[in-house]
Amino acid sequence: MNAHMPYILCLILFCIGIYAVLSKRNIIKIILGVVIAEYAVNLFLILVAYKAGGRAAIFSTTEHIAPQSMVDPLPHALVLTSIVIGLATTAFMIALAIRLYGKYGTFDITRMRELRG
Amino acid sequence: MIELYVLLGLMIAGAIIAIEVRNLLSAVVAVGIVGLGLSIIFLLLKAPDVAITQIVVEIAAVILLIRATLHRDIATKPCSSRPFGGFMAVLFLGLAVVAGILTFDGGLNPFGEPLMTVSEFYPLNAVAGTGATNVVTSVILDYRAYDTLGEATVLFTAVVGVLTVMRSRGRTKEEDLQENHE
Amino acid sequence: MSKEHEHGMSLIVKTVTRLTVGLIFLYGIYIILHGHLTPGGGFAGGVIIALSFINLDLAFGGKVSAGIFSKESTGVVEALGALMFLALALIGLQYGGFFDNFLHPDGEPGGLVSAGIIPLENIAISLKVGAGLFGIFLTLIVLQKFESESKQ
């Protein structure tokens, strides 16, 4: 195992998501692809922040924790923001999917031919 | 860190199942498993704040997704890939490999050794500077509170957006709707 | 939707929900108030509170929570939460800058009342997030008016 292995697995997960977005015809599958890619990006941030043998970035009143032993707290804060943004995007796309299903009676994007590129 | 690799493998398998399985409900459940694995990885990597948030968001997202798929053409059609799908798959797997090779180049730090230039500051000064013992909270609500304002705004925007697209009538005069025009 | 759904789920689910929903709600409040001390915070807590309401709706059928919270009032609470957060940021302008932590000297680190405006910000976010998510849920799940639009 080399030192970059988790990053590579995480990027593979990202690519699976993007692949679903690009190649699937079903609206729900496309949304799932975006969700998976989002997960991968969030995971990547946390992987970048991890310090081998580090501790969670929370001080305790009962126990002394050395600040130098903590993992990088900045990406954790960024992930929290990014998770919320992901939820917002997902919820909005689900609303669109429900409406589109109501209009067309299908999730198949190739059967929605109102727009030409 | 063997459990990390096991979980990552599980997530990749779950993701592949989610996008390839015929039944939409199963696909949503598979994505739920991927999200669950993600939140366990967050715990393993010492990010409890993120793990809690991830798991509650996961539940909310899966409820919404199940709602969207319930009782609607559950099984997708057999040939459910666009014609250039295979090409894209090759392209993106190629990109993944390229990205992997690139990470050896010395730009990205090895796993487990973050380059803490700015973030060194936070654990050392957060309690004195902000009074919060949870350093992550001190970052999101004090050092980077402006980001959190943006984040709250994004969710607000999404709520108004959902209300907007769920209106049954968009226009005051229905004849304006050029649905069957041309 | 099937007929059973209109009356909610089975008796077992209803009983369990009745017993646990209050605990879930309280846990959400705990998470919010201790956001600056322990893992969690306004966002996670807000989602948990919203999920406790969603739980009620799923178990008992769509009409229960509408009595507690209408779509209108979720919108009002959400806007109020957002305004509160923005106001906290803008009050800081009086004390030296945008998002200045103007209450910081009060309280000992580690106590419930500490960290200045951070707990207040957590409460504002939880109001906003909880109401917002529940509003999305009500719009997408409870009010199912688009079920058969294409059959018109």
Place this chain on the structure above:
Amino acid sequence: MISESIVPLFVAVPLAGAFLTALLKRVRGIPDILGVMSSFSGFVLSVFFLVRMQAERTVLVLNVGNWGGFQEVMGRIVGIQMVVDGFTIFMLLIVNFVAFLVAVYSVSYMTRYTDKWQFHTLFLLMLAGMNGVLVTGDMFNLFVFVEVASIASYALVGFGTGKRELEASFKYAVMGGVASLLILLGIIFLYSATGTLNMGDMKTVLSEWSVQPALIYLVFGLFLAGFGLKAAIVPFHAWLPDAHPSAPAPISAMLSGVLIKALGVYAIARVFITVFGFPRQVSIILLVLAAISMGVGALVALRQWDMKRLLAYSSISQVGYIMLGFGIGTPLGIMGALFHLFNHSMFKSLLFLDSGAVEYATGTRNMKEMGGLARKMPVTSGSTLAGAMSLAGIPPFAGFWSKLVIIVAAVQAHHMKLAAWAVLMSIVTIAYVLKVTRFAFLGELREKFRDIREVPALMRIPLIILALMCIFGGLLLVPQVRDVLLSPAVRVLAENGGM
């Protein structure tokens, strides 16, 4: 000192307007008033800063949350910074000016749609997002505000809730969502390599490296694809021709006039020129993409009969011109790019608002069904003519001068083929512009449009103001005016470019 501490108002005022609109939606007239007032105050603020900067000639930096004091201790910035320099002011002025006029226009126009308060809320959120992108000096903060503006614009594209609108909105949301993920991935790579999120610090760290690791090229690719999707440069443009026509006319004007520039062009210029120091490889890629965009956009526009669709393709082509100017990278090229960006904001918002006015009066956007509208709608047709001439680059309209500057810059930088291509494509532009004026406004008036009327006054005023900007926009090149507006912006980019 005073002027620094009010920088957050660019974001806070539209946000407060949006939240209050959502709170007071039931009170009659409040959404309209809040929408117009918030965008107007943004415009007043940007004029104030323009005057201020003129006097002080400095870059304003604000540390959000007062964390600036630790810079000496750490050598790095621990909080978020807001930065206002000449380029920012230039963009803020354009965005808030167009937003104000569009808000005035939509007071009348949006009566065609239900739930007007949602429109104003989303509109103000979009404005807050764009202003947030412009004033920030932090990478991740840039991403957050890009998302605010993007999600608001997805919802606004689907505002009519018809089949087409929803479909365009979905397409836009998926492509925009992927673009955001690519941008975020790029930001993470940069963070892990430099250990900071502040743009100024990032620049310092990157310039200290003697050899650029391959990772940086991966980040280039991710940012180019992500921001390119937002800017609708050609291989990434597929969402735009659907999204722009589907949106209500004021939103088409906002999307085409300012959104693709604030989120796409501005971000590309900011990230590649000021953070990365404009490496040569990026310049070449930008030139190639610009040339393709110019060609594809213009040639496809020629085939369109839907007025808004034609204008949408034309936007792709014109963004190509702007990117061409940036890609050349000389001070003259950058000036041409910024000048064309200004002109494009003016004439394209004007043309989209005009198409909305035509639709408002006749109920159609198909140019085959129109004709002879000049007699019935003098203000609309007059302003369309001004905008169209500016778009086509007919002297002495504003668009002529900016295209001229770009072409001269291309010739000076020995990009002869690109200069010739730009001239050729501006001839194609003239062709499709003539198509609009010929079929929509000249010729015989149709029987069914016998009793159409000119649009209400609130819609006419923005049209007239924008038309005046198209006619007299060339005055920006007069040295006295140029020193106030264009030169500070060019200086910011040219000093950092290092070419």
